[in-house]
Amino acid sequence: MQIGVSAGASRMVLAAIFVVAGVLHFAITDMYVRVMPPYLPWPRELVMVSGVCQVAGGVGLCMPRLRRAAGWGLVLLLVAVWPANLQMYADARASGDPLLGVMLLLLRLPLQLVLIWWVWKAAGLGRR
Helix, strand or coil, rough: CCCCCCCCHHHHHHHHHHHHHHHHHHHHHHHHHHHHCCCCHHHHHHHHHHHHHHHHHHHHHHHCCCCCCHHHHHHHEEEEEEEHHHHHHHHHCCCCCHHHHHHHHHHHHHHHHHHHHHHHHHHCCCCC
């Protein structure tokens, strides 16, 4: 007996994650702005742009004609937002946050690689 998730179901879950995450950029903007690295200009605008890109990428994964383009866009987005994840970890560590929270933020950093792999597979980026 094989237990698994179909490629289509996996893609839909991934798309939903990106759409929800993108919408959250508009619902709780200030939280995202606070984790922006201080060296980046226009933090609020960058949060909004990344939210739009996440929603567009999630929707694009559901559309066969746009799937590969959406996949490439999401891979690039995941690389681009990695500094904000690193900033969250650094800020939590510097402010003396509880160890569990700091460790969870540290573990989140390699999660970007898992998400990139998932997008790669879901969008069929390894195929011609």
